[in-house]
Amino acid sequence: MISKNLIQLADAAGYDAISFELGKAKERADSQLFTEAVMRLGRATEATLYAVAREFDVDLKLHIPALAALQESLIGAETMIMKSGGAAEVKLLANVSKKLSLAVADLMECENSRKGISGERVRGNARILNELILVVGDPSSRRRLKKNKELLNSVMNQRNSGAHACPIGSKREIDPGCFPKLAADFQDFIRAVIEVSIGERSRRLMTNS
């Protein structure tokens, strides 16, 4: 269920963390510990994104502070509105709107603010993948990554099912019957990103760009 060939490919390409996580996932799967195996596959997926992003100089922690603060404010306002249920809390959105106006003005005026800065938190997987799509030079490789966006979303939802307790309080395990398909999906994504990365290495070398 976990391909030895993929582990070897990651290893030969110099992606030690990916081959390590895949190897651990294989151990768990071979021991019928499918929930743990899915968690490892999730880590292997993230390790793939991180390794390839670092290789092509994508800053994993880059963000625009004013926009990040806005997102925090919006989440805070949402929580308050739902908790109180009163109309007064809706006014919190006006504060968010005001912050947005200030951020827009700042970003319009100051070129440096648009470049972002490296923060402490690693950006979300989907955002890292989006940025990888931008840095890959070959159009067909970009298309391949784009086609895998939904797959990333799907496998990471499954990873979350493996990593988190069930919200309604019942016991939760990954269904052994579903594991082969799930493992194949994870590996399809990982294989696609690694292969695109090897292609990008070749492109840069053979075209001197």
Add this chain to the structure above:
Amino acid sequence: MNRQKQIQELERQVQVWLDGQSDGVRYVRSTGRHLKDSLEVDFLVLQPFPFAIEMMVSSSRGAIQVRAKRFLNQRISLAERFSRFLPVIVVTLESDFLDRFSFADAVFSVMDLPSIEALRENLNLDDAVQRVLKEGDPGEVHFSTSEDVVGRGCGISSFSELVSPHVTFPEKTLAQRLQRTLVPLKAEIEEGDESTSLKKMTPSKNGSMQSPSRSGRNSLLSFIRSRRVWPEFERVLYSFILERCGGEIKAKRFKKGGYQGQISRNVWHASNGRRVVLRRFMTSPGNISLRVQELIAEAWMTRAFTEGGIDAQVLLMGSTGGDVREVKTLKGITMAREPSGPFEIQHINLLEGAGWTVCPWDFENEKPDFIKVLEEIGHD
């Protein structure tokens, strides 16, 4: 040394060469057991720089050219995975035929492999291959489902049916026209063969005369291989197309792209200016995988090297079929038919992925599928 032993020896020597390089060479070997696990090539070297190695044992010039199309298909698959920029070198046992291998970025005798450093400095991507990989891309394609294929299954004739005098086809259909041309031609060719074999009759040890006996199946295969069959088949086919759809048929040949053989295609020019490559294709189940690989390479080459571009590539896909025989049913005598063909949905999808519009030999229908496709393309 037989071919299998030659390949094993080559593999051993390539591995010795890779392992003998300075530290830092890392590679994987193809296991080939599972489609996704297959690397498409024998070795994929990843460090110090990515390139692929395909081992080839050269034989006759003709065999190398047939292999060339399949190798181009490998390069197309590799490019879909690792981009068109991944260099591919061919390593062979002999040093005599190096210039005969098409579609490689470099060809080396295993006795004369350079160092990895020298390879890195001197390796360039082949221009013709790059053109095929860049300009031959079919872009967005439509894939049939199993239901589509089953739905198109009626009215399909195998070649053996078209050349049988015992099958009755509906009036004025392409199947009937082909049968009226092919059945007499088959009889004529067989008659010629018999008179030739009579001349070759030799007395056996016990004194009786021997003639090479030929089963019905051999007779069919012999007919398929006759040089006279396909020009006649195409004459009837094209006349049917021109009658139904208008336009004109022009032959197009090209010899480019490092391919030393010749690709010959018939192109239907619709009256609205659109151009459609038409390809007749027939095979038996045993050959289908290899032929599909060749057809994929042909589709990419044709697109890359046809000046002015083409609007579609239509593949008329038929099967040899078996011998037709009569069986008795409760309702009387009924014709028993062989399955419509060796083609499965994965083969059709592979061809569609290369840009072919795959149409069956539904020549018994009043309006076969390929006519519908041509009408649509030729419609203003």
